[in-house]
Amino acid sequence: xxxxxxxxxxLSAVLFAIGLYGVLAKRNAVVILMSIEIMxxxxxxxxxxxxxxxxxxxxxxxxxxxxxVAAAEVAVGLAxxxxxxxxxxxxxxxxxxxxxx
Amino acid sequence: xxxxxxxxxxxxxxxxxxxxxxxLPVTLRLxxxxxxxxxxxxxxxxxxxxxxxxxxxxxxxxxYYYFALLFVIFDIQVVFLYPWAVELSxxxxxxxxxxxxxxxxxxxxxxxxxxKGVLKWK
Amino acid sequence: MDLYLLxxxxxxxxxxxxxxxxxxxxxxxxILGWVSVTGVIVSAIFALSLWGRVETSFGxxxxxxxxSIFFSLLFxxxxxxxLISSTEYSRKFAAFRAEYYALVLLATTGMMLLASTRxxxxxxxxxxxxxxxxxVLAGFLKDAKSSEAGLKxxxxxxxxxxxxxxxxxxxxxxxxTTYLDEIAAAISSQGILGSPALLMGIVLLVAGxxxxxxxxxxxxxxxxxxxxxxxxxxxxxxxxxxxxxFAVILRIFYEALGxxxxxxxxxxxxxxxxxxxxxxxxxxxxxxxKRMLAYSSIAQAGYIMIGLAAFTAEASSAIMxxxxxxxxxxxxxxxxxxxxxxxxxxxxxADYSGMVRRAPLFALALALCLISLTGIPPTAGFxxxxxxxxxxxxxxxxxxxxxxxxxxxxxxxxxxxxxxVMFLGEPLSEERVHASSGLRIALAITCLGVLLLGIYPWxxxxxxxxxxxxxxx
Numbered sequence: 001x002x003x004x005x006x007x008x009x010x011l012s013a014v015l016f017a018i019g020l021y022g023v024l025a026k027r028n029a030v031v032i033l034m035s036i037e038i039m040x041x042x043x044x045x046x047x048x049x050x051x052x053x054x055x056x057x058x059x060x061x062x063x064x065x066x067x068x069v070a071a072a073e074v075a076v077g078l079a080x081x082x083x084x085x086x087x088x089x090x091x092x093x094x095x096x097x098x099x100x101x
Numbered sequence: 102x103x104x105x106x107x108x109x110x111x112x113x114x115x116x117x118x119x120x121x122x123x124x125l126p127v128t129l130r131l132x133x134x135x136x137x138x139x140x141x142x143x144x145x146x147x148x149x150x151x152x153x154x155x156x157x158x159x160x161x162x163x164x165y166y167y168f169a170l171l172f173v174i175f176d177i178q179v180v181f182l183y184p185w186a187v188e189l190s191x192x193x194x195x196x197x198x199x200x201x202x203x204x205x206x207x208x209x210x211x212x213x214x215x216x217k218g219v220l221k222w223k
Numbered sequence: 224m225d226l227y228l229l230x231x232x233x234x235x236x237x238x239x240x241x242x243x244x245x246x247x248x249x250x251x252x253x254i255l256g257w258v259s260v261t262g263v264i265v266s267a268i269f270a271l272s273l274w275g276r277v278e279t280s281f282g283x284x285x286x287x288x289x290x291s292i293f294f295s296l297l298f299x300x301x302x303x304x305x306l307i308s309s310t311e312y313s314r315k316f317a318a319f320r321a322e323y324y325a326l327v328l329l330a331t332t333g334m335m336l337l338a339s340t341r342x343x344x345x346x347x348x349x350x351x352x353x354x355x356x357x358x359v360l361a362g363f364l365k366d367a368k369s370s371e372a373g374l375k376x377x378x379x380x381x382x383x384x385x386x387x388x389x390x391x392x393x394x395x396x397x398x399x400t401t402y403l404d405e406i407a408a409a410i411s412s413q414g415i416l417g418s419p420a421l422l423m424g425i426v427l428l429v430a431g432x433x434x435x436x437x438x439x440x441x442x443x444x445x446x447x448x449x450x451x452x453x454x455x456x457x458x459x460x461x462x463x464x465x466x467x468x469f470a471v472i473l474r475i476f477y478e479a480l481g482x483x484x485x486x487x488x489x490x491x492x493x494x495x496x497x498x499x500x501x502x503x504x505x506x507x508x509x510x511x512x513k514r515m516l517a518y519s520s521i522a523q524a525g526y527i528m529i530g531l532a533a534f535t536a537e538a539s540s541a542i543m544x545x546x547x548x549x550x551x552x553x554x555x556x557x558x559x560x561x562x563x564x565x566x567x568x569x570x571x572x573a574d575y576s577g578m579v580r581r582a583p584l585f586a587l588a589l590a591l592c593l594i595s596l597t598g599i600p601p602t603a604g605f606x607x608x609x610x611x612x613x614x615x616x617x618x619x620x621x622x623x624x625x626x627x628x629x630x631x632x633x634x635x636x637x638x639x640x641x642x643x644v645m646f647l648g649e650p651l652s653e654e655r656v657h658a659s660s661g662l663r664i665a666l667a668i669t670c671l672g673v674l675l676l677g678i679y680p681w682x683x684x685x686x687x688x689x690x691x692x693x694x695x696x
Contacts, residue, residue, distance in 0.1 A: 003104040016389060023382050032378055039385035043392050050396035058401050059392075062344050064180050066388060069351045071177040073381055075170045076355055080362050080374045082166060087367040093378075209240050216247045 008049030016042035029084075029091045033077050040070045167219050178207060228280045228287045230269040231295055232332050232339075238262025239328035246321030256313075259306050259324040263331070267299045277693075283402055284342035290693040291339035293543060293686060294470045298338075301463045301550055302331040304665045308558045309455035311565060311659040316363060316453075323363060327459065330356035334467035341478065343391050343401040346471060350387075350435075353467060354380050357460060361452040372451025379434065379444040387431025393424030394479075403479035411482040425480060425487050429494070432475075435468030436524050439498040449517035454564060457513060458557030461520045462550040469527060469546060473539055476531070477694040484534045492532035492623055499525025499630045506637050512560060513570045515637060516553070519596060522634060523549055526627055530611050533618035540691035541611040544684055548603035548676055552595040555669030559589035562658035562666070572641055577650030584663075585656060586645045588670050593638040595673050598631050603676035610684070 015038060022035025044063045051059025085091055129135045146153045185192070185200050192199075214220060226233070241262070242255055270292050277288045305327060313320050333352030340346050358380060362373020395401055397420055398409035415421050434441040449457045476487060502522030509515035527549075530542035560570070562585050567574055579586040595602035608631065615624040676683055 016385075019385070020382075023378075029374060029378070033381075036378070036381045036385060039382070040388065043385060043388040046389070046392040046396065050392065050399075054396065054399050056399045058344070059395060062347075062391075062395070062401065064184070065344055065348055068177050068180055069348065071173050072355055073351065073377070073384075075173055076358055077374070077377050077381070078166060078170060080358070080370055080377055082163060083362060083365055083370040084367070084374055087365075087370060206236075206240065209243060213243055213247065 005049055005053040008045060008053075012042045012046040012049065014042075015039075015045065027093050029081050029093050030078075032093060033074060033081075037070060037074065040066055164222065171214060171219065174210070175207070178203075225278070225280050228273065228276075228278060228285060231266045231273070231299075232335050234269055235262060235266040235299075235328055235332045235335070238265070239325040239332070242321050242325045242328070252317075252320060255321050255324055256306060256310055259328060260303060262328060263299050263303045263306065267296060267303075270295045270299065279341070283404070284340060284345050286339055286341045288693045289686075289690040290470075290473070290543075291335075293690040294338035294466065295335045297466055297547055297550060298331050298334045298463055301459065301466075301554065302327055304554055304558070304668065305455050305459045305463075307661045308458075308561060308665040309453075310661040312453065312455050312561055316365075319363070323360070326356045326360050326363075330360070330459070331463070334463055334470075337467050338470040338474070341403045341474065343395060343403075346475070347384075347388065347391065350471070351384065353464070354384065357456075357464060360456045361448055361460070363456065364453050368451040369453065372448045376444055376448045376452075383431050383434035383441065386427050386434075390424045390427030390431060393420055393427065397421055397424065403475065406479040407481055410480070416483055417486070421483060422486055425483060426490070428475065428480075429487060429490055432468055432472050433494065436465050436472070436527075437521050438494050438524055438528060439501045439521065442498070442502070442521050445521055446514045446517040449520075450511060450513050450570070454513070454557060454561045457517075458554055458561070461516065461557070462553050465520065465524060466546045466550060469531075469542060472531060473542065473694070477534070477539065481534075481694070488532050488534050491528050492620060495525050495528035495532055496623060496626050497525075498522070498528060499627060503630050503633045503637075506634070509637070510572055511570050512572050512575065512641065515572065515641075516556060516560075519634065519638070520553065522630065523553075523596070525630070526608065526611060529615040529620060529623055529627060532623065533614050533620055534695075535614065535618050536688075536691045536695040538611070538614040538618060539694065540684070540687045541607075541614040543687040543690055544680070545607040545611050547683055547687070548595075548607035548673075551669050551672040551676065552592050552602070552604050555666060555673060556589055556592035556596065558662055558666045558669060559585045559592065562662045563589075563656055565658065566654075566656040572644060574651060575641065575645050576648030578645040578648075578656075580650050581652070581654065582656035585658070585666070588666050590642045590645065591670055591673060593642055595677070597635045597638045599635075601674065601677040603673045603680070606677055606680040610680075 019035045019037075019039030019042060022038065023032055026032055026035060044066055047059040047063050047066070051057060051063075081091055126135065130137065142148060181203065182200070185196065189196060238259060238261075242259055245258060246252070246255060273287055274289065274292050279286045306324065309323070313323055316323060330353050333349045333354075333356065336349035337346065337353065340349055358373055358377040361376045362370045364370075391401075394406060397415050397418070398406045398413070400406055400409060410416055410421070430441060434444075437445045449461065452460065476484075480487060499522045502518050502520075502525055506515050506518035506522065509518060527542055527545050530538040530545070563575065563578060563582060564570055566582075578589075591602065595604035598604045598608040608627075612624045612627060615621075615627070
């Protein structure tokens with residue numbers, strides 16, 4: 001059986017689900033950020049697969065932009081985590097309870 | 102031999118290699134080819150070289166984070182520079198000017214970080 | 224490639240960079256606020272000079288039409304009012320005033336780009352430019368509550384972007400292009416209409432954008448972020464971010480996914496009903512005025528979504544008119560709250576007791592804005608609701624409009640409760656509440672706007688009607 005578009009899409013969907021599970025189930029804010037990165041990676045895989053099998057190149061450009069923007073987002077996220085760690089001495093998302101969700 | 106065949110061969114080779122490397126010393130020891138003479142020096146982290154100080158799990162100074170964050174931001178911009186550099190001969194002057202504007206905006210960020218003293222180790 | 228088409232965004236970006244650099248090299252910090260306001264005005268002049276032109280540039284990725292200029296001017300107006308009204312509030316973060324102004328300008332640039340790009344990559348980058356600026360602004364006070372708000376906003380916003388991107392990937396994979404007009408052409412010609420993958424992509428796009436406009440069930444970030452963020456930022460989030468969300472939804476769904484309108488029209492109709500009901504019912508129990516307005520803004524998003532479900536030119540004109548009226552009204556309410564809360568250091572509704580005797584003008588203005596949010600004549604909110612409800616009825620969505628009317632009646636209870644507390648309650652102290660001239664000017668502009676649009680709505684409606692025919696002639 002040849003490796004085709006479907007395999008990449010299944011991989012991408014599974015990876016996306018793993019990331020989403022991490023976001024919903026994990027408590028450490030840094031781990032949640034990492035799970036979000038997994039979700040973005042899943043999107044990147046889908047984009048590149050579509051781009052490779054459909055012979056239209058835009059998907060790869062999209063991936064570059066997603067990677068750069070994700071890096072910026074993570075930088076801001078880590079800065080906010082440092083700020084919150086200084087005032088609360090924890091990165092446990094269930095202890096961010098000054099306001100209820 | 103189709104695509105998953107190659108993956109299977111890679112899988113077998115890698116598992117086989119890892120298993121050999123783990124089992125080889127154990128087998129040699131069991132056959133009494135390798136002698137067993139433990140001493141304290143053998144149990145240190147690096148048998149020769151630097152003596153280690155303290156535990157390996159220390160908390161890093163959070164100042165490293167600032168450098169790491171800056172590094173991530175500036176590092177990732179290279180992703181844009183590479184395809185631009187490859188195609189510069191086709192992009193002509195407009196491409197050059199566009200990239201100069203892009204680099205200029207990043208320079209503003211760099212100057213900002215510099216003047217705010219983020220690059221200093223206080 | 225005509226760079227003049229991009230001049231409003233370029234001038235705003237240049238102002239933001241200039242503010243950051245000026246802060247580093249200039250001693251007189253008070254000029255920064257005025258430089259920012261000047262930049263907004265210059266950008267608005269450029270935008271006005273483009274009115275009437277319908278052109279595309281950058282290989283079709285950028286569209287300048289009445290729709291994008293209408294929204295650009297709306298965002299610029301909101302940004303100007305926010306900048307004026309935060310001159311006094313910004314003493315709380317005096318050392319970082321320049322960053323605050325620059326981030327507001329950058330977020331506005333992102334929103335203007337959101338309204339005018341017609342290509343998925345550009346839409347994504349503009350969305351993130353807006354989003355990242357707003358995450359930082361939400362955590363700007365750096366105290367425990369504000370950082371918590373910023374982090375929650377960032378984590379949920381990033382998840383929403385990821386979901387949105389997955390939807391974009393599916394749409395891109397099915398149609399093979401990222402340009403909105405080509406997507407529409409591909410959907411109608413290649414027979415992928417009604418395919419499960421397209422439906423999945425639409426659902427993911429609705430979820431991702433639903434977060435931006437705070438539609439139930441993607442609204443859980445709203446109350447916490449609104450309560451924790453600095454009050455001017457909350458005001459900015461509640462109007463500009465929501466308007467930008469609706470602008471990009473109109474772009475993508477009307478222009479690219481128009482052929483599949485049967486699929487997503489129903490999704491939006493159901494979400495609208497749920498959103499307004501839950502927003503209003505939860506708002507009934509709130510004791511903090513910022514949290515109450517957060518739930519009220521969720522409910523208002525529900526009313527606006529009636530227009531999305533309708534999918535007619537009249538409906539999109541009604542959405543734009545509603546957004547402008549809502550922006551004026553909500554900004555007015557928040558500016559009054561900034562003025563009062565600065566003095567009494569509390570956001571609790573109970574502490575507003577007898578405010579009419581301590582700050583008659585601010586209490587009157589707040590009452591006017593709350594009446595407008597309820598939708599009682601002669602205010603802008605009344606006209607906006609009439610317009611969007613009639614668009615809904617004309618599009619055979621009578622059941623949805625009936626739910627919306629019932630919700631408006633429910634909402635009167637919690638809006639007017641605040642008015643009652645302010646006018647009939649006993650004042651907690653005799654101390655008068657004073658505020659800076661910037662706040663008073665901004666409040667006067669918003670209140671006059673609310674009354675003007677309530678009495679003579681046609682002056683704005685004719686422009687929103689011109690802007691609406693961009694997609695649906």
